Amino acid sequence: MDSLKEEKNLEESLYERALKVLPGGISRNVIFRQPHPHYVASAHGCYVEDVNGITRIDFVNNIASLVHGHAHPAIVKAVYEQLQKGTAYSMGTEAEIRHAETLCHRVPGFEKIRFMNSGTEAVMSLIKASRAYTGKHKIAKAEGAYHGSYDFAEVSESASPDNWGPVEQPNSVPHVRNTPPSVLDEVIVFPYNDVERTLAILDRHADEIACVLIDPVPHRIGMIRATDEFVEAVYDWTRKHNTLMAFDEVVCFRINYEGAQALYRVKPDLTALGKLIGGGFPVGALTGKAEIMDVLNPLQTPLRFSLSGTFSANPITMTAGRVAVEMFDKQAVDKVNHLAQEAKEQLMQAAKIAGIPLSVAGAGSMMKMHFRETLPSNYRECYEDANHKKTVNTFLDFMYDHGIILVYSNSCFFSTVMKQEHIDKLSETALEGFKFIKPLLNV
Numbered sequence: 001m002d003s004l005k006e007e008k009n010l011e012e013s014l015y016e017r018a019l020k021v022l023p024g025g026i027s028r029n030v031i032f033r034q035p036h037p038h039y040v041a042s043a044h045g046c047y048v049e050d051v052n053g054i055t056r057i058d059f060v061n062n063i064a065s066l067v068h069g070h071a072h073p074a075i076v077k078a079v080y081e082q083l084q085k086g087t088a089y090s091m092g093t094e095a096e097i098r099h100a101e102t103l104c105h106r107v108p109g110f111e112k113i114r115f116m117n118s119g120t121e122a123v124m125s126l127i128k129a130s131r132a133y134t135g136k137h138k139i140a141k142a143e144g145a146y147h148g149s150y151d152f153a154e155v156s157e158s159a160s161p162d163n164w165g166p167v168e169q170p171n172s173v174p175h176v177r178n179t180p181p182s183v184l185d186e187v188i189v190f191p192y193n194d195v196e197r198t199l200a201i202l203d204r205h206a207d208e209i210a211c212v213l214i215d216p217v218p219h220r221i222g223m224i225r226a227t228d229e230f231v232e233a234v235y236d237w238t239r240k241h242n243t244l245m246a247f248d249e250v251v252c253f254r255i256n257y258e259g260a261q262a263l264y265r266v267k268p269d270l271t272a273l274g275k276l277i278g279g280g281f282p283v284g285a286l287t288g289k290a291e292i293m294d295v296l297n298p299l300q301t302p303l304r305f306s307l308s309g310t311f312s313a314n315p316i317t318m319t320a321g322r323v324a325v326e327m328f329d330k331q332a333v334d335k336v337n338h339l340a341q342e343a344k345e346q347l348m349q350a351a352k353i354a355g356i357p358l359s360v361a362g363a364g365s366m367m368k369m370h371f372r373e374t375l376p377s378n379y380r381e382c383y384e385d386a387n388h389k390k391t392v393n394t395f396l397d398f399m400y401d402h403g404i405i406l407v408y409s410n411s412c413f414f415s416t417v418m419k420q421e422h423i424d425k426l427s428e429t430a431l432e433g434f435k436f437i438k439p440l441l442n443v
């Protein structure tokens, strides 16, 4: 199989310039690569062309935010029309009302919605709204779960064997150096999908927790779906303790027409959204029960949670996002989920032929490959040591050099513009990649 590897002069010279003005030469750690990041010239549909003129199939889609691929003509057209009328005003727009109507009419639990500019802000607002509504200030979150960069949300997202403590009572581990101890004290950490231990931990803080935050398909916890039993047990606990049940669907909203919450018998009180609902532009949203969302309502006295944002609900994001969500109708959801299922089966087959262990996690149009026979079931089980990370990176580099862009975590977020031919190319290339890394897996 021919490699696309070539002279990387252009990327090298861009990186040299970047290093002089950006810490580490990057603006977001997720694009960091050695010896240098990759640089894009343009992208259309499911193809990305780099600055050296090499085109690859993109299974990242800006980490799940471009469900219709790059530069979708319907989104480009709608945004272009709005661009000519202005990009941001300090007044309301019909664009934000239309987008709010689209989302609230789509999911029964989305009674009211407030837009912001990132998933981080959405989770931050969710936590603040929970505190404002319940009058309590602690939150509970799963060890290893990523919810963006708000101080409280990032506690224990990078816990490791040397600091995570006993599984019966995981430590609240700072993610950023010198995080105030008071922040750590406010975050209760539980082991994901472990009903018994989680309930015991929650019980120890029964009167203090404003919300239990769950991502039902957490990217950083192996992309393993929260079990019905776990979600229902936590939900029942929250009903008894005046605590809100909160879902982070910033990524996993894509897995079902009505979001991940449609898969469960019980529904969250509040949901954080982002990514796909911005149609390729920065976005976040907090949504849920009207009575709870009313903490944001300035018609109420006293106003419990005052929230502004210079670019929140700007008409570019609102227009692009609405068009993207409208196009992501039931048929589109089924189509992309079917493609992901097909990819999963083909990859399993390829692993069998190559003779390497593989299990594939995920739901709907998101998928993560694990180089092991069976899926891990919690964060500690899917924690990868340096050696394993090196093997994964070798595989990712092989795929990249042969025309396939995967997420750094060995994952794919599929887009509606993909076809069977792209899935075939993924599994054909992966077969060669699996053979390439086989010696590193000691099988």
Ligand SMILES: Cc1ncc(COP(=O)(O)O)c(C=O)c1O
Residues within 6 Å of the ligand: 063, 117, 118, 119, 120, 121, 123, 146, 147, 148, 149, 215, 219, 248, 249, 250, 251, 274, 275, 283, 284
């Ligand atoms: C589950 C989850 N929540 C929140 C966020 C934060 O979103 P943003 O990067 O838009 O701030 C992310 C980002 O990847 C995410 O995966």
